[in-house]
Amino acid sequence: MGYGIIKISNNKATLLDMGVLKLAAKKDAYIRLQLIHKKIQELIEEFKPHDFAIEAPFFGKNVQSMLKLGRAQGVAIAAAMQAGMTVTEYSPKKIKQSITGNGNSDKEQVWKMLQHILQLNIAIKHYDASDALAVAMCHHFQNTSTLSSGTIKIKNWEDFLKKNPGRVRSKM
Secondary structure, three states: OEEEEEEEEOOEEEEEEEEEOOOOOOOOHHHHHHHHHHHHHHHHHHHOOOEEEEEOOOOOOOHHHHHHHHHHHHHHHHHHHHOOOEEEEEOHHHHHHHHHOOOOOOHHHHHHHHHHHHOOOOOOOOHHHHHHHHHHHHHHHHOEOHHHOOOEOOOOHHHHHHHOHHHOOOOO
C-alpha cells in the first residue's frame, strides 16, 4: 500500500512524505488489514491532513485479488472517516490524466511528471508510493481552479456562504 502526503501553500504543492507499507503475504489477512488501519491513523495523527483521496478500485480478472483490494481500501477509508475526513475516490485513468495529460500513461511517465511538478530530485523505490502521490496531486488539481487564482471550488450555495461571509448582504 502506497501513501503520499502533500502540503498546499499559496497554491503550491510540497511533498511532506511518501512511502509504502509492506505487508508480508504470509501474515493473516485480518492482521494485514489491522496494519493498514493503524498506518493510516498514524499518518493522520502526524500530518493532520484535511482531505483523504484514494484510487478507486479498477476491475481485474482475478476476483480474489479484487476482494482483497476492496477490503484494504475499505479499511483505509474507514480510518479516514473515523478521523472526520472527507474521502474522495479517483479512477486510475483520471489520476494519470490530471498528472500527465494522458489517461493511458505508464507509472514511469507519471513519476517523471510528479518529479517535474514538485521539483523532486529523488529516486523512486516503489511505484506504489508514486501512485499514491499522484492521487494526492490529482485531488489538489481537481479542487483548485486555475481561473480563480487558486481558490477552492465551491460545492453548493451553503458552502459558498460559509467560505465567503463578507459577500453576504441582507436586503432591507
